[in-house]
Amino acid sequence: MTTELTVDEAAQVRLWHRVSQFLFREARLLDEWRLLEWYDEMLTDDIRYSVPATDVRGETADALGLIDDDAARLRQRIEQLLNGEVWCENPRSRTNRMISNVEILTDLGTHLEVAANVIVYRFGHGRSDAYVGKCRFELVVEGESFRVRRRVVVLDHETLYEHGKLSIIL
């Protein structure tokens, strides 16, 4: 026996599908080093991208984190990565982002709060590393698609002792 979805449920499934597709596309552009496309097409002008410290997890306003980029610094990070100036990403590492547990936490019509889990595998320079974290996105609705305004990746690692560094965009 099949149950028909109510109108509301169908809309929710469609929204969840669109959000998931959006996050998968983001992951693909980052994996393919199409960083400028990602920056230009998927982020708002007032994007904020942060990775909190591994000891003070979550966002504590007073705490120092690992990354807290506004649009200008993120743009600079991207240009450095692309023009070969980042010595530890030249040659470029290969990455593979696995996004799962995509959940729409709040839907305010004009913007959404979305949670997802991520594992980013990075291979290069004789190393293989995995970064495991929980993402929070604030997505601004733009027609049938979205732009990311806030992008926080909370790493689950106790330390980055094994990784040494975080030279890619998570």
Next chain:
Amino acid sequence: MTIELQRPVGDPIVVDDPERLSFRVDRRAYTDDDLAAREMTRIFDRCWLYVGHESEVPGWGSYVARDVGGRPVVMARGSDGVIRVFANSCTHRGALICSQSAGQARSFRCPYHDWTFSTQGDLVGVPIPDGYGPGFRKADFGLAQHRSDSYRGFVFVTFDPEQPRTLTEYLAGAAEYLDLIDDQSEVGMEVIQGAQLHGARANWKLMMENSVDIYHFRALHKRYVSYMESLGSAPPRRRGGFGRALGLGHGANELPPAAARPLAYWTPMFGAEVRPRIEATAARFVDRFGAERAERITGTNRALMVFPNLMIIDAIAITIRKIDPVGAGHLAITSVALAPKDEDPDIRKLRKSHYLTFLGPAGFATPDDIEIVESCQRGYLNRTVRYSDLSRGMNKEIPETTDELPAREFWRQWDRLMHGDDGHLEAAHRAEMQGAGPR
């Protein structure tokens, strides 16, 4: 073609030859497991080691638990207000009495059998006490307290009860630089929450050398330099700078800032809005300390190396970087930011932001440092090239910041301690100390 100079008699690790202006380190120092084990007993079991900053244990019962010199310790402020450093190990059967890295405690309770210790280290609770005879005294089972002391808020510990030097004696010329840091606030400095915990697949000494090496800056950190220039950072308003040997293995570089300093040195990259506040602070420092010392505190960058494993870099922000060996081929880094407790909130924001631009595992500079020390460690696998050269500046009376005097100071102390203080390098050391800076 012969690459190698002849190996000196006795096969020493550190080959210091002031007459030929040559200073070489045998790369076994970075790769040899026996030497790494000996470093733990000859250096880390004997020196004064940095534990933390007093601001990390602000109130009664506040504590931090961390590894120092490979040993788990707890730094706690007791209910009497005194800061003590204990072995983080129950005196009964050895479990960690503190498994959280920081917190607030009324007492420390071992989870194994519920032995309970006061924040001053006394054993105050033993469940089912009738299992012990009349000779059992709680007083004999207090937490092992290490010899610790603090200088201007920086807490150090030594695991050597026979360590002949007091902390202040041990710090030698480094104390002056801790003064220049702690003088930056009338109400005290504080560690900002959030530690950057990372590491590298490299010997710990490579990271010490890297932290005090300014020669690599323009080559390796080109991307950081171009980012700063894009923000409008101006070239230094004065040239110069110099490296110093501070005695007992400590060293420093001092140089004019190429960028702003959040304390009291404004450049356009900070924005016009905060300019009056920063300049007012600068003026207050002139009132407090006089023009010359104020300029040294507010208008000078410095990198201080305290032997064996502490770096304090005071530039666009202040970072306290503790570098711990993990065997011969790995190191662990703990970095935190230090700032005036009474800092203006807007300026604190700038400080944190610019800290992240440069420093930490995702900054625009540190990742390349991590990669390069790992690259050196890999290069050492080719044992044909036996020595690294650290002779830059031996030809000068006052070595510049792009010279390698602080690294030589480090290695000379390393060599003395690894040989059990036999002092065979004392003479060369003194000769270079005499020409080691204008002050």
